[in-house]
Amino acid sequence: MPFGIGHEIVCLISRSALWSFFADIKLQDEHNVPNEGPLIVAATHHNMIVDPAILSVTFPEQRRLHYWAKDSMFKNSYAAKFFDNCGVVPVDRKTKNNAQLYAATYRVMRLGESIAVFPEGTSHTLPRLGTFKDGTSFAALEYAKLLEEDPRPNPDGSLPRRANIVPVGIVYPEKSKYRSVAIVKYGTPIDVEPYMATYREEPKKAAKQLTADITSAIEALTVNAPDWESRDAAEMARWVLFPGENGSMRDYISVTQSLINAVNDLSQTDQDISLLKQSLRSYKLELDALALKDVHIAKYNEKDITAASTTIELLRRTLASLIDLPLFLPGLVGHLPLYIAGYYAGKFEIYEEVRAQNKIVLSLFLVPFIYVLAFIWGWLTLFGGTFFGFFVALATLGVFVWYHVTSIDERYESFKDLVGRWRLFDAVVLGRGMWRRKERILQLKKLRDVNVAGVRRMIKTYKSKNDDVHAVWLAIRSRVRQFGDPAKLHGRKKKLAKQFEWAFEG
Incomplete structure (x- = not known):
């Protein structure tokens, strides 16, 4: 055929x-x-x-x-x-x-x-x-x-x-x-x-x-857990062990599966690991309920979440976004109908396995209309509707689409982080919302500290006793070796290396 x-x-x-x-x-x-x-x-x-x-x-x-x-x-x-x-x-x-x-x-x-x-x-x-x-x-x-x-x-x-x-x-x-x-x-x-x-x-x-x-x-090629409690606990353990990494991890499958195996097996015999498993799951569920990511809480890992620190971080993020906005605004405006449609396509779909499909299909339906309108507007408005302008407008549209897609990742991550900062500001400084969100966020910060200490203790205790923990330890050590001499690090790499300080020895 x-x-x-x-x-x-x-x-x-x-x-x-x-x-x-x-x-x-x-x-x-x-x-x-x-x-x-x-x-x-x-x-x-x-x-x-x-x-x-x-x-x-x-x-x-x-x-x-x-x-x-x-x-x-x-x-x-x-x-x-x-x-x-x-x-x-x-x-x-x-x-x-x-x-x-x-x-x-x-x-x-x-x-x-x-x-x-x-x-x-x-x-x-x-x-x-x-x-x-x-x-x-x-x-x-x-x-x-x-x-x-x-x-x-x-x-x-x-x-x-x-x-x-x-x-x-x-x-x-x-x-x-x-x-x-x-x-x-x-x-x-x-x-x-x-x-x-x-x-x-x-x-x-x-x-x-x-x-x-x-x-x-x-x-052997996928990530499998006996239940959602084990899966969620392992996912949060991975977040706190490998800050700044998620699907971008080159060893995502093996590390996540090893953590699932370790948390599930060790919790059967070690009461502390059993409690840690429950604590990690609670941390994830509370993050989801507050529409926050671990990175938002991790920022305050060594200081209290105060009105001053929350406001300063929000202003810093907002200013950085405003400086970058003029370069990204045309693409954002042009693609805004796609983002709105994708948001609602996912929001009203109850089955997660269908959401990505709905977002993609709806976008495919809208894209021709948006790009045709953008092309016609550019050809007539910017290039006077001339024969030569037709080809220039076509090339301009291609560059416009390419630039937006290739540059969106960093901007999208910044946008999601900014939204999280606004939520923290709303809860901590403005004190708005129900269910005592400020107190919940402060408790969430304490829960993260407990989980970070517990996960690191599990790794250090069982790295030579449990094969799955040993595999995770090797993955952590591979990151540590890439940093080289911590004294020579600067900027973002230095901040990231600081979160691996506990693993620099041993």
Whole structure:
């Protein structure tokens, strides 16, 4: 099944949408993906249509991916032609016969092409992977069996090959947040040959075994917790251990998973860790309730939150934003409808796994109108509607869009920080709002101090006794070594190094 222009258009739109929504999409261990032969790419599915979009535009070696869709979607001739053009493969869900169920899939794989599937079946927001279905396993095993029964060459003379299964973990530290990060981690391909003897005798048993192994492989590529308490506690432990880092961490997956394992395991035998786990969760929930980030409280880690310090910090941040505003204002005004639409698209969606999709789709709908209007205004107003001005206006619009997207990250982080400073100012200085917010913030600062001390104590106590804690300690020490001599540091790097002082020795 060849790919047509429809596939290229969809990928182009997806690439543009992802570039504007995510600050970065990090690929890890992409060398694990074979550069030839048919593949079944089994990926996590936590973010609706964002998942296939990311896979399609970032898959190594620019290999194209087919996707499954129920065959009823192909009943309309125009829809069928479009889906075929995009490389979508129909699946007959009404039959119990695997050879018939995946017939179109097998035709694709005989040509050496690849299918991307989501074994969890549906998108979700859980602290760990969902239950994997056996469809991926049956497709791979039945195809291998068919090749044994029918090994004849393809029409082009090439010999068909079995399809290896490539496990993929798509991890989103903040999956519904604008300008967040996505991490795509590839695992070692799984060969179906070891399962074939069992499959010939007991197909269901072999499929279950393969599904279990696919699940284990993808678990190793992702972040999984037994419950939200463990997940939230580990996330906050990571925030206080690695200030200034979140999804930007090169070792986000391994560090976060090690912290989940450590907090969950040690809390079973150590009462202090059990209390720390509860305290970290409480800290996160209170931050969320006050719409604050750890960085806002961390600023006051060594001083009281006073009216003077809060006001000074707010004025400093506000002045810096005002100085930078003239350079960023045109792009901000031009894209303001997108930001407003994205805000409300996320605000009124109750399912987190749908929010990013809604924001992206709504923005894609609005972008043509905004950019066409901006182009017409620029061409007629700035360049007099001339023939030469048409091309200058077009180039100007391209630069305008590029500059805004590439420069927005620092400004957006500054804006979020400024909003947090205003909330602190409102609570501490103006004393407005219900639920005694000033007292809650002061208590939050004390709770953070307790958590920071507790997490550091856990690391120092168990760094030589627990493998997961030891892995986190090595990650911390790698940061410390990068600072070099603390006496020679200046500015922001010196402030950051100060928060790692506790780990400089040992």
